[in-house]
Amino acid sequence: MRSSDCDIVIAGVGGQGVILISDVIGRAAVKAGLPVRGAETHGMAQRGGSVVNHTRINCRYSPMVAEGGADLLLALEPVEALRHAHFLAPGGTALVNTAPVLPVTVTTGKFAYPPLEKVLSPLQRIGTVRAFNATELAASAGTVQAMNVVMLGALSRYIPITEEAILAALAQVVPEKHLKVNLRAFELGKAEVD
Amino acid sequence: MVFVKEYLLGNAAIARGILESGAGLVAGYPGTPSSEIIETLSPLAGQRRMHVEWSVNEKVALEVAIGASWANARSVATMKHVGLNVASDPFMTLAYLGVGAGLVVITADDPYCHSSQNEQDSRRYAQFAGVPCLEPADPQEAKDMTVYAFELSERLNLPVMLRPTTRVSHARSDVETGQLPALAASNAGFTRDPSCRVALPVHVRPLHKRLIAKQETIDKELSSAPWNRLVCRADTGIIASGISGLYAEEALKDLELDYSLLRIGTTPAPSGLLTEMLEHCRRILVVEELEPVLEEQVALLARKVRPDLDLHGKSLVPRAGELDLGLVRNAISALAGLPAREPIVIPEKDILPPRPPALCPGCSHRATYQAMIKAFGKDAVFPSDIGCYTMGVGMGTVETCLCMGASISVATGIRFGGDERPICCTLGDSTFLHSGLTGLLNAAYNGARLTVTILDNSTTAMTGHQPHPGTGRTATGQESCPVSLEDVARALGAGLVETVDPYDLDRAVEVFRKARDFSGLSVVIARQSCVISARRQGVRRQPLQVTDACVGCQVCLNFGCPAIEWTGETASINTLCTGCGVCAMVCPSGSIKEVVR
Ligand code: SF4
Ligand code: SF4
Numbered sequence A: 001m002r003s004s005d006c007d008i009v010i011a012g013v014g015g016q017g018v019i020l021i022s023d024v025i026g027r028a029a030v031k032a033g034l035p036v037r038g039a040e041t042h043g044m045a046q047r048g049g050s051v052v053n054h055t056r057i058n059c060r061y062s063p064m065v066a067e068g069g070a071d072l073l074l075a076l077e078p079v080e081a082l083r084h085a086h087f088l089a090p091g092g093t094a095l096v097n098t099a100p101v102l103p104v105t106v107t108t109g110k111f112a113y114p115p116l117e118k119v120l121s122p123l124q125r126i127g128t129v130r131a132f133n134a135t136e137l138a139a140s141a142g143t144v145q146a147m148n149v150v151m152l153g154a155l156s157r158y159i160p161i162t163e164e165a166i167l168a169a170l171a172q173v174v175p176e177k178h179l180k181v182n183l184r185a186f187e188l189g190k191a192e193v194d
Numbered sequence B: 001m002v003f004v005k006e007y008l009l010g011n012a013a014i015a016r017g018i019l020e021s022g023a024g025l026v027a028g029y030p031g032t033p034s035s036e037i038i039e040t041l042s043p044l045a046g047q048r049r050m051h052v053e054w055s056v057n058e059k060v061a062l063e064v065a066i067g068a069s070w071a072n073a074r075s076v077a078t079m080k081h082v083g084l085n086v087a088s089d090p091f092m093t094l095a096y097l098g099v100g101a102g103l104v105v106i107t108a109d110d111p112y113c114h115s116s117q118n119e120q121d122s123r124r125y126a127q128f129a130g131v132p133c134l135e136p137a138d139p140q141e142a143k144d145m146t147v148y149a150f151e152l153s154e155r156l157n158l159p160v161m162l163r164p165t166t167r168v169s170h171a172r173s174d175v176e177t178g179q180l181p182a183l184a185a186s187n188a189g190f191t192r193d194p195s196c197r198v199a200l201p202v203h204v205r206p207l208h209k210r211l212i213a214k215q216e217t218i219d220k221e222l223s224s225a226p227w228n229r230l231v232c233r234a235d236t237g238i239i240a241s242g243i244s245g246l247y248a249e250e251a252l253k254d255l256e257l258d259y260s261l262l263r264i265g266t267t268p269a270p271s272g273l274l275t276e277m278l279e280h281c282r283r284i285l286v287v288e289e290l291e292p293v294l295e296e297q298v299a300l301l302a303r304k305v306r307p308d309l310d311l312h313g314k315s316l317v318p319r320a321g322e323l324d325l326g327l328v329r330n331a332i333s334a335l336a337g338l339p340a341r342e343p344i345v346i347p348e349k350d351i352l353p354p355r356p357p358a359l360c361p362g363c364s365h366r367a368t369y370q371a372m373i374k375a376f377g378k379d380a381v382f383p384s385d386i387g388c389y390t391m392g393v394g395m396g397t398v399e400t401c402l403c404m405g406a407s408i409s410v411a412t413g414i415r416f417g418g419d420e421r422p423i424c425c426t427l428g429d430s431t432f433l434h435s436g437l438t439g440l441l442n443a444a445y446n447g448a449r450l451t452v453t454i455l456d457n458s459t460t461a462m463t464g465h466q467p468h469p470g471t472g473r474t475a476t477g478q479e480s481c482p483v484s485l486e487d488v489a490r491a492l493g494a495g496l497v498e499t500v501d502p503y504d505l506d507r508a509v510e511v512f513r514k515a516r517d518f519s520g521l522s523v524v525i526a527r528q529s530c531v532i533s534a535r536r537q538g539v540r541r542q543p544l545q546v547t548d549a550c551v552g553c554q555v556c557l558n559f560g561c562p563a564i565e566w567t568g569e570t571a572s573i574n575t576l577c578t579g580c581g582v583c584a585m586v587c588p589s590g591s592i593k594e595v596v597r
Helices: A018-031 A078-083 A116-126 A134-141 A145-154 A161-175 A176-193 B010-020 B036-045 B058-070 B083-097 B123-129 B139-156 B199-223 B244-255 B272-279 B293-305 B325-336 B349-353 B364-377 B387-393 B406-416 B429-445 B483-493 B504-515 B531-536 B555-559 B582-586
Strands: A006-013 A034-041 A050-057 A070-075 A088-097 A129-134 B006-007 B025-028 B051-054 B077-078 B101-106 B160-162 B169-175 B229-231 B236-241 B259-265 B283-286 B311-313 B426-427 B453-458 B496-500 B520-526 B544-546 B564-566 B572-573 B592-594
Touching: A006 A018, A006 A078, A018 A161, A018 B006, A018 B139, A018 B169, A050 A078, A050 B592, A070 A145, A078 A088, A078 A116, A078 B349, A088 A116, A088 A145, A116 A129, A116 B349, A116 B520, A116 B572, A129 A176, A134 A145, A134 A176, A134 B364, A145 A161, A145 A176, A161 A176, B006 B010, B006 B139, B006 B259, B010 B036, B010 B101, B010 B139, B010 B169, B025 B036, B025 B058, B036 B051, B036 B077, B051 B058, B058 B077, B058 B083, B058 B101, B058 B544, B077 B083, B083 B101, B083 B199, B101 B139, B123 B293, B139 B199, B229 B272, B229 B592, B236 B244, B236 B293, B236 B325, B244 B259, B244 B283, B244 B325, B244 B572, B259 B272, B259 B426, B272 B293, B283 B293, B293 B311, B349 B496, B364 B387, B364 B426, B364 B453, B364 B504, B364 B520, B364 B582, B387 B426, B406 B426, B406 B429, B406 B453, B426 B429, B426 B504, B429 B453, B429 B483, B453 B483, B453 B504, B483 B496, B483 B520, B496 B504, B504 B520, B504 B582, B555 B564, B582 B592
Parallel strands: A006 A070, A070 A088, A088 A129, B025 B051, B025 B077, B077 B101, B101 B160, B236 B259, B236 B283, B283 B311, B426 B453, B453 B520, B496 B520
Antiparallel strands: A006 A050, A034 A050, A034 B169, B006 B169, B229 B259, B544 B572, B544 B592, B564 B572
């Protein structure tokens, strides 16, 4: 028996704007009159570490998505997709930004950054993978900073909330002067998965 | 009444509850996961006629809140769980003396130590002090319980503890908010009553008896609290507290079991409801995070009510770390004789490079540590403290971290314990002002020969860049007189006080050498803004690049700035560079230069 309509795990690196994505989904769900739950990473881990966010739409239970329970895994960075792959439900969808952000353990030469195919193949075994370079798309929209909104645009095609509600929520959280760029980024992300 | 739903962070929901309760004063010290409560309130302080402050530490915050409560203003002290250790002195005696207007002590617990040095369970403190504790399961309860906590505090003439955990404070959900009270003229004022405001032996002896007698009243009050809910079904049942109640509900649904469920949101749990549950169930599993507080209460009661109760708790539910749906589902499965669900293992994960949190590119702490190692040598002893700078543990300059402000006293003990080597301890500006002052005074008083380095980046960086007395700014943005760390250090008795900009690496090494050779207690203030606050203030420095002269010695890589990468043969600098310039001074071949435009 399902305890939510849609369970989402959003993974990335501190500073990539993971929280903004879930904030927009949450606000949009509230606009749509749906109960919604989210869990965030704050504090220490945000300093360049792995961050993860859980969001559950039409859910009245805890904000935590169970292992193997995420209908959607949204990864803003490829190795973070694999790091959180155990959340992806069998048959679920992983949306992955292919632009790597090298961890210090790699920049200092202690570990190697694995090739993309190796990162994605376990996810392909579990469900469907849609991988694309969202950082490049954001740059073409006007700023790499909008990478998270490119990913949000892609995600919007998979969640049970209208695009209208999502865009209204986006307009609430993004400063007016950056809204245009972000809307372009959103469209590019959407087109990528259509 | 019109109710509005908002998507709120748990801590913002608590802040909303504080506003709806018409509190007159909120004081706290930053600490994950509690900081956003005051951060949400500080911009609203003026318009709600509420005093909001970052106090210098949790003990001070609670004392300030007590004063306000005794002056008949509803008040709040907020902190993280370990902050209550600092505030425990006023907390324990406050329970004897009682409150004026309602007083709520918010201690945010951190099971799994996401951002903490331990995972102590604050419910034990509530038990210890004899005050009730409310444990919200989600942001909505967090808001509603805050409002209820003030009323309860006033009915009981006791402080009330609100104990959210990380998964509540940092959860978001749709929250139905209530009305804000109209701004009324304040009727605050301290009422003289030494019998319950002056903790003299002659006063506290009867007050202790009164506190013991109150325990029954607490039980009665909590029996009607809406946070404790019993659904009777089969004669096997689950009792679960706080967020564990949500895990248990979801697990029962998932496993399709018709077990009875008692969800508890208060410590103590009301004995009436527990008795009802025990009379109905012959087998019970208690699900709670950390300590078996609830389980112990059930076990005690069962002796009277149902001595043959088949009781499970920490035998099936872990006592360390946080719970989640999987753990709770497996505990319930074990009770039901169902197979456990195995954790999902993805073998390919072994190719993953770890991504630990690290000091930011250009963080001045890294430069300070570099200079310290150069001057003191690798054989010196480097006690440290709690803050962003603890993340420098890989550099070898963080050899102890115990609790806020402990570095100086631990260093003193290492010296007097008999270690003859050079000792250089480190702590941040906010930590120094929180509880390093007494350690420095003690070291000076007792003649400890050591170097204290104050890593002064003019903010409380780790918890989200809150101001403190050294910054000359209060929580609400008011200007205040900035305390001079140099003057304080001298006044407390340091024999040598030097200030240096760690970005000027050569000079920093020189200063540290001087401090090392000083015959008494020396203080080095390493002053440079946190790169995050500097960026917010508009500081932009020219980035650096590695030139063709790089010989691939990897010295700069070992320095550890995340902006420096290894290409396989040479180093290179990526776009994260903030232009601090320190790596250029570290590079032995002079191959790192400013980017010429
Ligand atoms: S936030 Fe500031 S103090 Fe903390 S690591 Fe970054 S630069 Fe250093
Ligand atoms: S100048 Fe060097 S040490 Fe400073 S941020 Fe740039 S790469 Fe890092």
